[in-house]
Amino acid sequence: MESGTAMAKQAERKADRLDAHAWIEAALDATAKGGVGTVRVEPLAAALKVTKGSFYWHFVDRQALIDAMLAHWAEGRIAAIRQHATSTEAPAATLRKLADLYIHHANWRGLAIELAIRAFAHGNAGARKAVRTVDKERLKDVKALFAALGWPSQEAQARAVLFYSYLFGRSLLDVNAVTPQASAIAIEALLQPAR
Amino acid sequence: MESGTAMAKQAERKADRLDAHAWIEAALDATAKGGVGTVRVEPLAAALKVTKGSFYWHFVDRQALIDAMLAHWAEGRIAAIRQHATSTEAPAATLRKLADLYIHHANWRGLAIELAIRAFAHGNAGARKAVRTVDKERLKDVKALFAALGWPSQEAQARAVLFYSYLFGRSLLDVNAVTPQASAIAIEALLQPAR
């Protein structure tokens, strides 16, 4: 167990001492609520109840915090998809569960961060790289699941792209416009096993 | 014709006098390049070669500019979809042309603005309302096209949602991951006439 480390961390917190990770978490909160543009030093310092000057012990500047946030996000997403895609159950069930994570807004904060970072990536090279890394792993793992359903390589790749395109696009539309029936039709059509 | 008005406008421009629309266009440029968060008074004033003080003749504050930009965007998108969806050609051809507008990045600036505003809408009520208005019209018009292909109301609505979900989602993914084949498979599957 790591209870020793955890207790040490707790002691640090008690002494009102922060680490870089505390700033990254605060940055992710801001990103979820208002986009990457709202990751700003002074409001974050206020939320963490320290002066803005202390920020510069942990990061050289605002950009460094954003870069660290992107790296942390990419790492977490890659670990998550590997865990979710590696399952002992049937591939169709695994894919259905993956889709559910997006469709039922199980984690609206995660989805908000995801969309905010993808929007930011259109004008920022660092974010583009993070998104590219995550997409590569997700499409690889989901392609493998479609391959397990019987599709040849190229078809499996196309379906993996459709799978994620639909899930992301859906969350950009006004939620009221997307009926549960429409989602069910789309996902079940994708999950048809290869003939 | 409106050449009289146009010439008067030109004269104004010549005298280095701006109207609210010039600021809105500059705001849209910023939105396309860096997201709504980069719509900032001083950089915009610099781009328009006026002092930032003059901005406040046209708008009460930065938020008013963003609101005006959103209203202008929504109006333009609604006019555009009405024009594109009202066609004398076959409904499948009309839908294929609509999809092409997104897939072949005919207008990357328009797509960047679209995605930036949709991302912003997740944390902003005004942007949410603009997106909702545009979605309502687009889904209505595209649903009518699918209905013309023979689908009953509910199926037509589901396909309209899939149509836009896919087009938006696709543009969030790393473009390199989305092969032309995958796009063709998706769009042609949607455009199958009702049996």
Next chain:
DNA sequence: ACCTGAACACCGTTCAAGT
């Protein structure tokens, strides 16, 4: 090892004055 507090530059906002 992490934080404070003061300093300065940058940008949003106001407003009196210009044309």
Next chain:
DNA sequence: ACCTGAACACCGTTCAAGT
């Protein structure tokens, strides 16, 4: 009718000093 220029507040950044 639209713009300038000065003023002030807010936030990013620096840095000497604290614990």
